[in-house]
Amino acid sequence: MTTAETGPGPTRPSAAPGGHVTEPTAPARPRAAVRAFRPRRVIPAAISALALLAAGILTAVETISALAGRPARLLPYDQVSEWAATTAWQDRQALTSAGITAVLGLLLLLFALVAGRPRLVALRTGDPDLVAGVRPRTLARLLGAAASGADGVRRARTKIRGRQVVVKAATDLRDTAGVEQRVLTAVEDELGRLAPIGRYGVRARVRGPS
Structure with missing residues (x-):
């Protein structure tokens, strides 16, 4: 069983001998208790962080190497620039790329907003600032x-x-x-x-x- 604090203030656990929880003497905070055990989206957050880190490193390398007079050219700028100059917004490739990018962004936003499956069931205790999970x-x-x-x-x-x-x-x-x-x-x-x-x-x- 796991316990977690849901707010400031002294804790007054109300547990009988043998681990049996007694009736609460103060109203619990259901929303705070559920949030305390809400699963974190570790995998989507890690993917987003790694993608941003890679983009930042590439940008820094390209910028510093260009300022030094020796562009690294890790990315095919010429091909990308030529494709962008010769492709209209109405082109199927442009619309497909924009659609894929928008879908990925919406999926990441959905993962961030929608709660995952909780790993613990929150239990009421005798202290409104203390919750237990099983x-x-x-x-x-x-x-x-x-x-x-x-x-x-x-x-x-x-x-x-x-x-x-x-x-x-x-x-x-x-x-x-x-x-x-x-x-x-x-x-x-x-x-x-x-x-x-x-x-x-x-x-x-x-x-x-x-």
């Missing part, structure tokens, strides 16, 4: 353990799909409807105890004896 796999395991502890459940497996908790359980009892209700109650109670930010729906399917 991996979705760990959260699914905790909810699965709660489902397995329900009366009549032989085994249970839980998966998290977006904001949906899907529980598949097996029982030796004939009354699968009653077991299913107990599984739903156990999982919902565990969700209430862990207090993830955002509303999660729970769906259970119980298989009886064959």
Whole structure:
């Protein structure tokens, strides 16, 4: 489990012995908590940074070598200049190049604006300036353990799909409807105890004896 500060001020964690989070004593800050664990676009940022670095190095080398009287000519300026002088804006090659450049720019802007898939699920704490995060796999395991502890459940497996908790359980009892209700109650109670930010729906399917 990971914790992160969401603002200034003293922290007052509210955790019971054994790592169980108690009910919050102050309102949490859901937006700040989600932003704290928002995944960073490392790959697009690295590509953009490398492209700008390469362009800067080429510009510096060409400028300094030209001032020294020995142009490096790492780039084919003559061919590019000739192509630009003989190509109209309405030409298919010019329009294609402009379109590709615009699409790449829009993609980079989209990557920067749209949030990626979070790696941690933010949990409420007793301090509005402190948030905790747990991996979705760990959260699914905790909810699965709660489902397995329900009366009549032989085994249970839980998966998290977006904001949906899907529980598949097996029982030796004939009354699968009653077991299913107990599984739903156990999982919902565990969700209430862990207090993830955002509303999660729970769906259970119980298989009886064959």
